Amino acid sequence: MIGEELVQLLTPEGERVSHPEYESSLTNDQVVSYYRDMVIVRRLCNESTSLQRQGQLALWAPVQGQEAAQIGAGRALAPMDFTFPTYREHGIAWCRGVPPADMLRLFRATSNGGWDPQRYRHSVPTVVLGNQVLHAVGYAMGVQRDGAEEAVMAFFGDGASSQGDVLESFVWASSYNAPIVFFCQNNQWGISTPMSVQSKIPLYHRAHGFGFPGVRVDGNDLLAVYEVTKRALDNAREGGGPTLVEAYTYRLGAHTTSDDPTRYRVDAEVEVWRHRDPIERVKALLVREGTVKASYFDEVAEEAEGLALQLREDVLAMGKPDPLTLFDDVYADYHPLIEEGRREMVELGVAGGEH
Amino acid sequence: MATTTMTMAKALNEGLRRAMEANKKVLVMGEDVGKLGGVFRITDGLQKDFGEDRVIDSPLAESAIVGTAVGLAIRGYRPVCEIQFDGFVYPAFDQIVSQVAKLHKRSDGVYTMSLVIRLPFQGGIGAIEHHSESPEAYFAHTAGLRVVSCSTPEDAYWMIQQSILHDDPIIFCEPKCRYWEKGEVDTERAPLGLFEAVVRRPGRDVTLVGYGASVRTMLRAAEAAEAEGRSLEVIDARSIAPLDLDTMAASLERTGRLVVVHEAPHTASIGSEIVSALSERCFYSLRAPGLQVSGYHTPYPPSRLEEEYRPSVDRILDAVDRVMEFDS
Numbered sequence: 019m020i021g022e023e024l025v026q027l028l029t030p031e032g033e034r035v036s037h038p039e040y041e042s043s044l045t046n047d048q049v050v051s052y053y054r055d056m057v058i059v060r061r062l063c064n065e066s067t068s069l070q071r072q073g074q075l076a077l078w079a080p081v082q083g084q085e086a087a088q089i090g091a092g093r094a095l096a097p098m099d100f101t102f103p104t105y106r107e108h109g110i111a112w113c114r115g116v117p118p119a120d121m122l123r124l125f126r127a128t129s130n131g132g133w134d135p136q137r138y139r140h141s142v143p144t145v146v147l148g149n150q151v152l153h154a155v156g157y158a159m160g161v162q163r164d165g166a167e168e169a170v171m172a173f174f175g176d177g178a179s180s181q182g183d184v185l186e187s188f189v190w191a192s193s194y195n196a197p198i199v200f201f202c203q204n205n206q207w208g209i210s211t212p213m214s215v216q217s218k219i220p221l222y223h224r225a226h227g228f229g230f231p232g233v234r235v236d237g238n239d240l241l242a243v244y245e246v247t248k249r250a251l252d253n254a255r256e257g258g259g260p261t262l263v264e265a266y267t268y269r270l271g272a273h274t275t276s277d278d279p280t281r282y283r284v285d286a287e288v289e290v291w292r293h294r295d296p297i298e299r300v301k302a303l304l305v306r307e308g309t310v311k312a313s314y315f316d317e318v319a320e321e322a323e324g325l326a327l328q329l330r331e332d333v334l335a336m337g338k339p340d341p342l343t344l345f346d347d348v349y350a351d352y353h354p355l356i357e358e359g360r361r362e363m364v365e366l367g368v369a370g371g372e373h
Numbered sequence: 374m375a376t377t378t379m380t381m382a383k384a385l386n387e388g389l390r391r392a393m394e395a396n397k398k399v400l401v402m403g404e405d406v407g408k409l410g411g412v413f414r415i416t417d418g419l420q421k422d423f424g425e426d427r428v429i430d431s432p433l434a435e436s437a438i439v440g441t442a443v444g445l446a447i448r449g450y451r452p453v454c455e456i457q458f459d460g461f462v463y464p465a466f467d468q469i470v471s472q473v474a475k476l477h478k479r480s481d482g483v484y485t486m487s488l489v490i491r492l493p494f495q496g497g498i499g500a501i502e503h504h505s506e507s508p509e510a511y512f513a514h515t516a517g518l519r520v521v522s523c524s525t526p527e528d529a530y531w532m533i534q535q536s537i538l539h540d541d542p543i544i545f546c547e548p549k550c551r552y553w554e555k556g557e558v559d560t561e562r563a564p565l566g567l568f569e570a571v572v573r574r575p576g577r578d579v580t581l582v583g584y585g586a587s588v589r590t591m592l593r594a595a596e597a598a599e600a601e602g603r604s605l606e607v608i609d610a611r612s613i614a615p616l617d618l619d620t621m622a623a624s625l626e627r628t629g630r631l632v633v634v635h636e637a638p639h640t641a642s643i644g645s646e647i648v649s650a651l652s653e654r655c656f657y658s659l660r661a662p663g664l665q666v667s668g669y670h671t672p673y674p675p676s677r678l679e680e681e682y683r684p685s686v687d688r689i690l691d692a693v694d695r696v697m698e699f700d701s
Binding site for chain 1: 426431432434436437439440441442443444445446447448449450464467468471472475476477478479480481482483484485486516517519539540541615618
């Protein structure tokens with residue numbers, strides 16, 4: 019199923035392999051640190067699923083299985099680069115420094131965003147498939163006009179790859195040679211829609227038709243994702259234009275906590291991908307090469323446990339917002355209907371109640 | 374006072390030019406806006422003077438014109454997008470209502486959606502299908518957007534500049550059949566704020582409210598009515614969302630009779646909104662129900678029939694007769 023064009027630097031068994039075009043540049047310290055990132059992101063994700071099951075979140079979109087894709091890409095970014103996520107980029111948000119509790123504001127339903135996108139250079143989550151990819155291209159056109167050495171990364175999945183906005187983004191980026199990396203996590207399923215319905219050719223082949231390079235990377239291989247993404251980002255910053263990176267991966271969990279994947283895919287398929295687990299792969303490498311002491315893995319697990327507890331505390335402390343915030347920031351300037359609504363709510367004294 | 378006579382098309386062009394001179398972050402983007410100067414020549418000569426980086430000839434995809442403008446706005450630019458014709462705005466509808474309208478709120482005020490979407494709208498130029506529509510109500514309905522329309526060259530000159538300076542996203546509706554009509558433009562001082570309505574002709578018996586191309590038609594109706602001894606007050610709404618209801622209510626409280634004129638079908642239209650809002654405000658002054666003279670509830674017709682479809686002087690006068698017949 020996985021084609022020979024797949025860039026891989028680390029096998030599922032944790033063995034390094036060579037590739038004619040890419041070579042791992044990661045130091046041992048980096049690999050150790052990014053392993054920690056992946057473990058933490060998975061633990062926080064599991065905690066979020068639990069919180070949803072306990073009625074504390076309206077919804078959760080799990081990222082299990084895609085940790086290498088997101089930590090590899092997230093750590094390849096430079097601080098001044100700007101990123102445009104979907105609602106599943108928890109690993110990217112982690113790399114950008116977004117506090118975990120802020121990532122959950124959307125899912126706790128206390129905000130439609132959750133963090134200051136300029137502070138973290140990580141835009142607010144976009145729920146409509148593909149919309150944010152055009153924003154990323156426009157932002158990149160602004161970078162060009164400013165003469166800045168920055169790159170932009172747009173995130174989307176195999177599902178959104180059929181959206182007009184994504185394909186229009188390819189046209190625009192190509193036409194203007196915009197400094198952007200299109201990072202597509204092909205996790206094989208758009209809720210119940212399999213990849214075979216979305217495209218008859220490998221997704222990364224599409225880039226060639228639009229006039230820029232496309233690369234398929236093993237999305238469960240931290241080392242390969244990092245190198246492929248970093249090269250694409252460097253190329254964008256140097257004026258080389260866009261690249262499509264297809265991170266070939268798998269959504270081990272449900273689309274969201276509202277989904278039941280047993281209705282549309284077989285366990286055997288999931289099992290195959292469990293053997294390609296992105297975290298186990300790096301752990302096997304670290305063990306094989308004796309990079310860390312055996313106690314390191316427990317230390318990381320313990321740290322992740324602590325962060326999960328903290329996340330739970332922070333989320334439970336997140337109460338209902340003040341109803342009057344409904345009227346904040348709808349417009350930048352005075353608007354009579356906003357004032358009318360605010361006045362009505364204040365005069366009524368209560369806003370909620372039975373429906 | 375420095376007044377110059379010019380067409381609305383020229384006034385828009387001069388307004389854009391002045392905004393681009395004042396602020397390097399102002400960009401013009403859209404289909405054919407550069408070398409060609411736009412199909413209506415509104416952006417004529419701007420690319421030559423400001424360069425291809427600031428006057429961007431785009432590929433042909435409306436969602437991308439607006440979607441990339443969002444990204445440019447996030448980066449601190451103030452893009453002015455041209456949608457070539459009203460009927461071609463729908464591919465961009467998703468970006469406009471899901472993103473342009475909501476990103477300021479979603480980012481807790483961090484992102485400023487300082488973009489203008491220019492939309493040549495309404496009919497009257499004998500065009501083929503999709504070139505004569507009035508989609509303003511779709512946008513007026515969406516929180517986060519503002520919608521304005523100019524009816525004179527002077528308003529065109531100032532309102533486009535005021536829209537570009539404004540920090541909220543603005544759908545800027547241009548009555549394309551009035552592009553070539555000339556008028557006096559005071560280039561030194563803006564006569565009005567962007568969201569103010571204005572009384573274009575004072576009268577005693579009936580208040581007519583409209584915007585865009587309908588303003589000229591209402592003025593012609595008022596002239597014709599005067600010959601019959603009826604005095605019609607004509608209000609140019611100018612701002613479609615939000616509406617300047619104070620100016621309209623002040624008039625209606627004097628006349629007691631209201632006719633709203635626009636080219637869209639009347640169901641869930643700006644006309645419906647004006648009638649509804651003013652009925653609430655002016656209930657005890659009303660001497661007749663507010664009426665609408667609008668397009669019919671049909672698709673915009675082949676243009677051989679557009680003069681029957683669009684509000685005409687006769688249809689306005691007929692509505693005036695009907696509100697005058699109520700004599701409470």
